[in-house]
Amino acid sequence: MIESGDTKTRILDTAERLFGLKGYENTSLRDITAEAQVNLAAVNYHFHTKDALLDAVIARRVGPVNKRRLDMLDAAGPDPTVEQILTAFLEPVLDIGLESAVPLVGRILSSPDLFLDRVYKRHFLVVSERFRAAMIRALPGAPVDSILWGLLFTVGAMTHMMALSRILPEITAGVCSMTDRPSIVARAVDFLAAGFRAAVHKELICAG
Amino acid sequence: MIESGDTKTRILDTAERLFGLKGYENTSLRDITAEAQVNLAAVNYHFHTKDALLDAVIARRVGPVNKRRLDMLDAAGPDPTVEQILTAFLEPVLDIGLESAVPLVGRILSSPDLFLDRVYKRHFLVVSERFRAAMIRALPGAPVDSILWGLLFTVGAMTHMMALSRILPEITAGVCSMTDRPSIVARAVDFLAAGFRAAVHKELICAG
DNA sequence: GTCTATAACGGGATAGAC
DNA sequence: GTCTATCCCGTTATAGAC
Numbered sequence: 337m338i339e340s341g342d343t344k345t346r347i348l349d350t351a352e353r354l355f356g357l358k359g360y361e362n363t364s365l366r367d368i369t370a371e372a373q374v375n376l377a378a379v380n381y382h383f384h385t386k387d388a389l390l391d392a393v394i395a396r397r398v399g400p401v402n403k404r405r406l407d408m409l410d411a412a413g414p415d416p417t418v419e420q421i422l423t424a425f426l427e428p429v430l431d432i433g434l435e436s437a438v439p440l441v442g443r444i445l446s447s448p449d450l451f452l453d454r455v456y457k458r459h460f461l462v463v464s465e466r467f468r469a470a471m472i473r474a475l476p477g478a479p480v481d482s483i484l485w486g487l488l489f490t491v492g493a494m495t496h497m498m499a500l501s502r503i504l505p506e507i508t509a510g511v512c513s514m515t516d517r518p519s520i521v522a523r524a525v526d527f528l529a530a531g532f533r534a535a536v537h538k539e540l541i542c543a544g
Numbered sequence: 545m546i547e548s549g550d551t552k553t554r555i556l557d558t559a560e561r562l563f564g565l566k567g568y569e570n571t572s573l574r575d576i577t578a579e580a581q582v583n584l585a586a587v588n589y590h591f592h593t594k595d596a597l598l599d600a601v602i603a604r605r606v607g608p609v610n611k612r613r614l615d616m617l618d619a620a621g622p623d624p625t626v627e628q629i630l631t632a633f634l635e636p637v638l639d640i641g642l643e644s645a646v647p648l649v650g651r652i653l654s655s656p657d658l659f660l661d662r663v664y665k666r667h668f669l670v671v672s673e674r675f676r677a678a679m680i681r682a683l684p685g686a687p688v689d690s691i692l693w694g695l696l697f698t699v700g701a702m703t704h705m706m707a708l709s710r711i712l713p714e715i716t717a718g719v720c721s722m723t724d725r726p727s728i729v730a731r732a733v734d735f736l737a738a739g740f741r742a743a744v745h746k747e748l749i750c751a752g
Numbered sequence: 753g754t755c756t757a758t759a760a761c762g763g764g765a766t767a768g769a770c
Numbered sequence: 771g772t773c774t775a776t777c778c779c780g781t782t783a784t785a786g787a788c
Contacts, residue, residue, distance in 0.1 A: 343753085359655070361569035364781065375755055380783060382753095439656070446654030446707045447567070448647070456715055464715075484716050485731055492704025493697035499654045500696075507664055507672075508692050523693055526746060527739035534738030535731075551771080572763065583773055588765060590771095 339372050344382045346372040349436070352393045356440030357502075360390055360450075391454060394444060397437050398459045404428035405463055409470060418474050418532050422525045425467055426494055430517050434501065438514065442499030445491065475536050482535035490528050497524075547580050552590045554580040557644070560601045564648030565710075568598055568658075599662060602652060605645050606667045612636035613671055617678060626682050626740050630733045633675055634702055638725050642709065646722065650707030653699065683744050690743035698736050705732075 339346040350372035354363040365386055369376045383389040408424035409416060416424070432438060444450050456464075464487075471483050497504065501514040514520060547554040558580035562571040573594055577584045591597040616632035617624060624632070640646060652658050664672075672695075679691050705712065709722040722728065 358657075359569070361567070365783090366781080376782095377755065377784080378753085384783095386782070442654070446650070446704065448708050448711050449566075451708070452711050452714065481719050482731070484719050485728075486735060488705060488708075488712075488716075488720060489697075489701035489732065489735055492701040494700070495704055496654065496700025497696060500656050500659065503656050503660050504696075506660065508696075511689050511692050512696060520693075523690070523743075524697065526742050527694060527697055530738040530742030531735035534734050538734060573765090574763080584764095585766080585773065586771080592765095594764065 343372075343374050343378050346374055347379055347382060347389070348393055348396060351389055352397075352433075352440055353436035355390065355393060356436050356438070356443065359443060393440070394454055395459070397432055397441065398455060401428045401432065402459055402463045404431075406466060409466060416470055416474060418471070418529045419525050421467060421470050421474060422490065422528050423521060425490065426524055427521050429494065430498070430514075430521060434514055438498045438501050442495055442497075442501065445495040446499055471532070475532060478532070478536040483532075486528070486532045486535060489531065493524060493528065551580075551582050551586050554582055555587055555590060555597070556601055556604060559597055560605075560641075560648055561644035563598065563601060564644050564646070564651065567651060573597075601648070602662055603667070605640055605649065606663060609636045609640065610667055610671045612639075614674060617674060624678055624682060626679070626737045627733050629675060629678050629682060630698065630736050631729060633698065634732055635729050637702065638706070638722075638729060642722055646706045646709050650703055650705075650709065653703040654707055679740070683740060686740070686744040691740075694736070694740045694743060697739060701732060701736065 339349045341349070347368060350368050351363070354367055354371065357363075358367075365376060365379050369379060379386070379389060383392055405424055405428050408428065409421065412420040412424060429441065430438070432441070444455060468483065468487065471487065472478070472480065475483065497514065497520070500507070504512045504514060547557045549557070555576060559571070559576050562575055562579065565571075566575075573584060573587050577587060587594070587597060591600055613632055613636050616636065617629065620628040620632060637649065638646070640649070652663060676691065676695065679695065680686070680688065683691065705722065705728070708715070712720045712722060
């Protein structure tokens, strides 16, 4: 597992993989520099602190993913379906490196402080707003709180399979795995779209 | 925030709260003993290591929760509905302390190593098997992999709202919060049940 | 830009008196 | 059971030579 590229890229690649594998706190800069075959002081030279290194690792992935999400949402036209919205949200993030970026993002999104300060406030506000608005348009009559809870369940399902991707086969007797990405996206989209629609039906029944 | 009870209980209560608030690695034994107003060495006397303290904190919650889950599943009779199964799975775990146990369990379940070694293998195998079997009975015709993915999405939705419970109002402009537990259970059950049923319908359509 | 060496600190764990 | 004092280790970060 020898990383390629210049020193800075090797540090980023290795940090991403180890942060995803063992978590931020359980990964020392010595672990990273040893595997990346660079000097310990190079981290502080290129990134100043371990904290800033994590920011750099996150930003390198989250920016492009959110751009792809918005592009896919735009490409679906002015009135995307629930399925198109969910696909635009899920597909880009599941399409990043399975061995490194996927577990890392899973960890980040399930950690309240990291998520709030380093992802939500910096990278996620506009995406969140766009997808919320699109879902409200796609589900006329659905109360806003149902939409928000649905998006929360969506992020939860997505985050959990990313966080547990490495041990998925072990806890499902080999049935589930993250390798066949397109089929997983389709499966999740069907499951979640039905959940969103159930909230609308319930509302209509109660109102009528 | 002064904990009550004897030394051992005070340590357990404080550790649970701080592990949930900041995470295991970011909480030192000095943090715990200072807040619990006990001596540092008392931790090692009562629990031997920090690692074993975490096990004790987890076991104290997970055991009773899983017992209640199985009791509720049994109480639903020999052929529980999808909704009854999901309620039996979600309600007990959302009924533990909102300020301490809920965030902690959220963190544990989203951390692959902790989940696998300390929860799944020790406390979760029988529960997992019982709920899997019940769901297969409740959804005749559904392929097993759909059931397993559905349970994964269920655990993901549950885990995520527990892990982010503290910041939920902040990221939803005050719309979502974990305080009204019964309505959250009902909402999640409706959403997830629709997802499970969608997998069956899809299968029947393709087969027919 | 890259390296060696080291400073400065906080952590878990323990010995031994009471 | 409880406390004080301390050991010993790994960590991040930096100083300064090359």
